[in-house]
Amino acid sequence: MAVRSTIMDTNSFRPGMEEGLDPETRAMAHEREVLGPAYRLFYRKPVHLVKGRGSRLWDADGVEYLDVYNNVASVGHCHxxxxxxxxxxxxxxxxxxxxxxxxxxxxxxxxxxxxxxxxxxxxxxxxxxxxxxxxxxxxxxxxxxxxxxxxxxxxxxxxxxxxxxxxxxxxxxxxxxxxxxxxxxxxxxxxxxxxxxxxxxxxxxxxxxxxxxxxxxxxxxxxxxxxxxxxxxxxxxxxxxxxxxxxxxxxxxxxxxxxxxxxxxxxxxxxxxxxxxxxxxxxxxxxxxxxxxxxxxxxxxxxxxxxxxxxxxxxxxxxxxxxxxxxxxxxxxxxxxxxxxxxxxxEDTMGNAKRVGGIFMQALRAFQAEHPCIGDLRGTGLYIACEIVKPGTKEADQQTALDILEALRDNHVLTSVCGRYGNILKLRPPLVFSEDDVDWFSDAFTTTLRQLGI
CATH class of the missing domain: 3.40.640.10 (Type I PLP-dependent aspartate aminotransferase-like (Major domain))
Structure with missing residues (x-):
């Protein structure tokens, strides 16, 4: 069995996933072989990003995404x-x-x-x-x-x-x-x-x-x-x-x-x-x-x-x-x-993290009440963990967490997972995240959970 890294391999594109990719994405993924085998791409269907502003990202086709993962662009992309x-x-x-x-x-x-x-x-x-x-x-x-x-x-x-x-x-x-x-x-x-x-x-x-x-x-x-x-x-x-x-x-x-x-x-x-x-x-x-x-x-x-x-x-x-x-x-x-x-x-990013983070957590708690696959929610400010488990237990459900990630990606929301079992949605957006962004996430999450039937 291949050895996997919890932070690198859980939500990653791997050789053998090329089928179903559009020709340009498949070609770019293949060209990355020049970088050697240690690098990883996110998602079964990698995202080709070309532009960012605030908490939003755009791919090469002009499709807009919500970034719910990037703490590196702390005050937002291209401030x-x-x-x-x-x-x-x-x-x-x-x-x-x-x-x-x-x-x-x-x-x-x-x-x-x-x-x-x-x-x-x-x-x-x-x-x-x-x-x-x-x-x-x-x-x-x-x-x-x-x-x-x-x-x-x-x-x-x-x-x-x-x-x-x-x-x-x-x-x-x-x-x-x-x-x-x-x-x-x-x-x-x-x-x-x-x-x-x-x-x-x-x-x-x-x-x-x-x-x-x-x-x-x-x-x-x-x-x-x-x-x-x-x-x-x-x-x-x-x-x-x-x-x-x-x-x-x-x-x-x-x-x-x-x-x-x-x-x-x-x-x-x-x-x-x-x-x-x-x-x-x-x-x-x-x-x-x-x-x-x-x-x-x-x-x-x-x-x-x-x-x-x-x-x-x-x-x-x-x-x-x-x-x-x-x-x-x-x-x-x-x-x-x-x-x-x-x-x-x-711009009081500390105050924004506390205020919008509280709104974000409140929205997630509403989902938790309706979806037993959400076992635990914890966080502070704009750093929230949403733990996906097998309903009625505390048993980690990595596969469902990854299915949620992929469906969110298809619904134009980007994030990833963390933790020992790779079952925890890691919600860590730029500090300029807004109430409108929470609404976008909530709409996409609603669609995602409905599509997956969970």
Whole structure:
């Protein structure tokens, strides 16, 4: 049986699906062989996109789609203020950070102002993988340890180091000998003293998770591996989106520090106002990370990323090892990042995420009441998980979830799935998502469920 990756293969086009494709799509899919076999396309019938604006996308035939998946274009596809900032700076200069430039300094100060005062140093890279890679090295240097703990379905990057900390890449991906995994904080299924995780207090659920972490640190120690860090995104997006109960991470991070490690908050997914409750996902839980990482959403899709740190945590690494990332923090990406941040403030994307996310969740709950295949709904702001199960059970139903995805695609709505079983619709649109977009989704979802007879 072929090995599959939960984040790459579940909703993907595969060889043998060419039959039924129009000649142009079939030819383009065939031409992609030049890229090698590692890449994946979405959908059994791939989409050829040529234009985007806000939360809308258009294919080569002019068909309009609703984007309910793209957190990278955080303030919407081709936002005019971001496009203008990129164009202006690209027409003047683009070079690396070994020269002085006001863009990198201005943005560094501005983005740090959104973080806790304790997080007061920042470095820039080109990808989230690079940011997490650097954060792990910094954590290991600071603690003197090597062991890193992640969750069972985590994804943190594709560098040699971060891929070994990304079990979501599939069983063909070799995991690090010094890493350990704790269970997904699955509030739908975890039973704590007879109470489902979602009904627990933050303290009780956090205590369970902290206990699981302590077990893995003790296992590290038995194998002579000093503990260095817990690496997690605070919404556990690849695991299946588990945002609550709010505050449950605090006992976990307290345990991390008690055991001598540091907390690396991977904010590529929950950061930049997406939760509607705070600028950064970790802030919802009342914790202060030792290191914070983020990626392309900070520049509305341009290849840039950040690693922020407490100065005392960064110093042992940065004070002894020179670090140079050729185009991390380049003037064009910093201009795009600043424009994106300005749009988030001026257009109140946090308020929009909370308001429209609440309307979206309300609409989905109406579907849940009528369709028993929707087993659980959870989320915060514009990050919602819709779990598809076999009616009357909590048994994951991947096939039905994938059938829903394909029918939504045919009804001009784009999204994907996540989680260990690939049965969770991952609804994560650009932050400019509107009430009209919720209506579009609802109409398409109604049609989809009727077509599938579920």
């Amino acid at each position: 005019p203020r971001v496009v203008e900032a990129i164009t202006r700076q690209a027409s003047m200069l683009n070079t690396h950070t070994r020269y002085l430039h006001e863009n990198v300094l201005g943005y560094a100060e501005d983005i740090l102002s959104t973080m806790p005062d304790e997080v007061n140093r920042i470095m820039f890279q080109c990808t989230g993988s690079e940011a997490n890679d650097l954060a792990i090295r910094v954590a290991q240097t600071y603690t003197g340890g090597e062991g890193v703990i992640v969750t069972h379905e985590a994804y943190h990057g594709n560098s040699a180091l971060t891929s070994k900390l990304s079990p979501a890449l599939g069983t063909a991906q070799t995991l690090g000998l010094t890493m350990r995994m704790i269970p997904t904080p699955d509030t739908y299924r975890v039973d704590i003293d007879g109470t489902t995780g979602g009904d627990c207090t933050p303290e009780a659920f956090g205590a369970w998770m902290a206990g699981e972490l302590k077990k893995q640190v003790e296992d590290m120690q038995r194998h002579g591996i000093p503990f260095a860090a817990f690496l997690a995104d605070s919404i556990f997006s690849s695991d299946g989106v588990y945002p609550g109960p709010v505050g449950y991470l605090k006992p976990v991070i307290d345990m991390v520090h008690e055991l001598g490690g540091v907390f690396i908050a991977d904010e590529v997914q929950p950061g930049f106002t997406r939760t509607g409750d705070a600028f950064w996902g970790f802030q919802r839980h009342g914790v202060v990370p030792d290191l914070v990482t983020s990626g392309k959403p900070m520049a509305n899709g341009l290849p840039t990323s950040l690693m922020a740190a407490r100065s005392e945590v960064l110093e042992p690494f940065a004070g002894s090892i020179p670090y140079f990332n050729t185009f991390g923090g380049n003037p064009v990406c910093m201009a795009a990042s600043q424009a994106t941040l300005d749009v988030m403030r001026d």
